[in-house]
Amino acid sequence: MAGGEPTRQTHYELLQLPPSATVEELRRAFRSLSKRYHPDTTSLPAAEANERFRLLQEAYTTLSDPARREAYDGLLRPPAPPRPVPVPRRGEPRLRPVRRDFSSGEWFALLLLGLALSASLVLGVGMAWVQGTELVRQPSWWGKRRRRI
Template sequence: MTSQQQQTYYDLLGVYPSASEIEIRRAYRDLSKKYHPDTTTLNTATATAKFQALNEAYATVSHPDRRSAYDLKIGYSRLFVVQAPPRFDRPPVGIPSPLEHRQNRYRSYVGPTERPLSGGEIFALFMLISTFLGCLLLAIFIGVARGEIS
C-alpha cells in the first residue's frame, strides 16, 4: 500500500467491504486476541495503538447506520455487490447441526416452526374437527332419513 492510500477500517479488520456481520465479528475477535495489550508479544505502546484502531474500526463497521455512512465516505456502494455463497459444510445460523440436535433431542422443540400448540390453537383445532364430524354425521342422517342410504 502506498503512503498516499489511506487504510480503511475494512483493511484494518482484514475483511472485504461486502463482508457479513458474522465475518466482521469473527475477524474482530481474532485480531483483538492478537493485539490486546495483555495478551500480545508486541510492546505495550504499539499494541495499545493497534488495539484502539481495531476497536474504532469495529465500532464503526459493526453498527449498520455508521457503516452506511462510512461506506459513503470511502465511496463504496452495496447496490451491485454479489454476496459469496454460504459455506455448505456448516449449517446456516439458527439451525442446529446433527450433533447438536442429538444432544438436545429431549428439548420440547427445536425452532419457531416446531413449537407446541397454545391453548387457543388446540381449542380451534378441536372446534374444526368437531364441526367436520358433525357435518359428516348430519349428511349421513339426512341421507338415511330420506331413504337414499339404506
Template sequence: MLAARYYTVLGLHPSASAFEIRRAYRKLSKRYHPDTTELPLSVATPKFQQLNEAYATLGNRERRAVYDERIRHSQAGFPRPSELDRPEDSSSPIRDSAYLDPTERPLSSGEVFVLFLMGLTLIGCLLLAISIAYLRGDPL
C-alpha cells in the first residue's frame, strides 16, 4: 500500500487527533470486517487489511511521526503528531494511546449488577461448602 494513502483510507485529514483516528477506524472496521459485512469477501477482506495497516501506523505515536516525516506532511505546514493530541487547556492529561483508559468512566448499571451477582455467587458457594462440611461432620 502506498504510504500516502493511510489518511485517505481512514477518511481523515493529516491533522486528525488520535481519538479521531480511533473513531474512524472503528466505524470503518465495522463496515468492512469480513465476519460482519454484507459485501463480498473479495471486496471486504482487502479493504479491512488496508484499514488495519493504516490504523497500525497512525494509531501509534512513534510510527505516525515516522510516517508523517516520510510523506513530508510536516513540511506542508501540518502540525506534528506530538502537537495533535495536546488539549487546548493544560489541565487535562495527554494520552500516549488512542485507547480510552477504563478507569476514566464510571461503571454502568449492568456492570454493577454483574458484580453484585458475582458477590452473591461467591457468598452462596462459601455457605454451601460450610453447610456440606457441617453435615458430613467435618470440623470447621
C-alpha cells in the first residue's frame, strides 16, 4: 500500500491467514497485527497506519462473526456456471404438459374419498343425535344478545 491506489485484499490476506483458519487463529493473528499497525505503536505515517488498522478491524469484525463470515465467504466464491439447457435431439420426443381425462382407477379413488367423507359426517351427526347433544350451540363466550326496542 505504498503510494497511489491501495490494492484490494481479502480479509484473509489482510490477516495473513488461510480461509480455513479457526477462530483462535483469527484472534491471534488480529492481536499480533493490531500491535504492528496500531497508529500509536507503528512507525508508519499516521494516515497509512489509521487506514491499515481500520481495514484490519473490519476484517476481524467480519470474520469473527460466524454468520458474517459465511456471507463473506459466499462473496469470495466464484459464481457457479449456468447449467446448460438440454436441447432435444432430432427425433427425440419432447415432454409437453398434457390435459387428460381421469382414469377409472382415479375415479374410483375419488368415489372412495367422497364415501369416506360422507360416512364420517353421517356418523358424527348420528352420534350427536343419539347422545342428545345439540347440533348447533351458541358459544359460552358469545353472551346473550339483547334486543333493543
